[in-house]
Amino acid sequence: MPGRVIESKWPTGWPSFAQPDSNCKDRHSHDLKKAIISEYGADALCQAWVKTCDALSSVMAQIAEAGTNAVPVFHYDEIIETAKNEKALEDIKATGCCVIRGVIPSEEASQHFEDLTKFIAQNDSVSGWPQESPAIFYLYESPVQLKLRTHPHQLRLQRLLNSLFSDPTLSASEQEAQWEPILYPDALRIRQPGQDFDGLGPHIDGGSLSRWADVEYRRTYDQILSGHPEDYDPYDLTHRRQARPSMFPGGAQCSVLRTFQGWTALTECAPGEGGLMVVPDIHLATAYMMLRPFFKPPSDGDWQDPRKWELDDSAWFPGTYPMDSQLLGPASHPHLRLEETLVHIPTVYPGDTIWWHADMCHAVGVTHNGTRPASVVYIPACPSTPDNKAYIRGHWKDLLAGNPPDDYKYLDGMEDKLVLSTQNERKMVGALPIESISVEGRRALGEGV
């Protein structure tokens, strides 16, 4: 794409963004930015920008120093035990991510990996990406995925993770009901040793331009844009639950609200073995991402000093392509110091889970230097908001009929290349009988919701 610049210190294939990396004739972006500047005021935006960049300098230095250790790690038993978990939950909220070990017993998870590879071998119609040697498989309801998603530990943990979010517009009992997990069906990954993968550089899922363009989504970030980033609460659902991340439809969009994105590991994966990388800060990094389009760096090259940056009312939203996730890079988002702060998560073992706030900047490591396949099943945490319930109600019908979930009806989800999936997972060899799933699990998959 024009304007995407590959930097020498950045992994080959991970783009960074220099102006203009998007179509500056795009009147929508131009008008949108001017309208936001007018709505919140230049002074408020400038105050927020300086406060955020100043605070980032020490927080990013701490993350760069800590590296992988900046990601909190807990065991399922200690996090689920109410009497012991207060400090742990504070740590998770402060960083916006965590590894929770032992959610699925290790032997059970390893057996799942064996079963999964056997299931894929038995069903040669299963396709994936890249087409010639898939690492991500277009499977959503295989027996292993259904068993993992509906495992009682998963449901209990997801309920807890959902409860970290508050919704002041609801009563206490309504909020509690909203914590009930919705099991969003997503794909899985089996990445072979030595398999390079540069398709997922630093990005934030849940839309891109929609964060500014959709009024409810933008309201989520009101405190940031109105000059008070210190008051921004990443865990307030008031506006977020009605936001439209996919107002510009595209293959990278997810139709439901996820409180945390998640991976459940089926194999051991150490740093450098093709796993997840995150910027373990949710408060300031989000504020910076939201404010960055409104400022341009000084011509003298002294980008470190936020006071030297000037208001930018051009059409440019750095790394923002409406149908894609929000993309970030060192050139466009320098104060994040991504070369040092995008850290590998710690080694995970079969049955461990990884969770990161839906606004968190993350990436997938380019190289896999290990000796084992790195395999995870994508299992996020999603609350029972009205929109999420509507999605999962539709999913239940698709699940019974064998149809792909709504967000995955097309094999290639980009505009003019749409190819309707004809896959029917109910007809696959070894498909899991739905009646074998627990009542609680079936509810979270959409039955009677």
Ligand SMILES: [Fe+2]
């Ligand atoms: Fe992602």
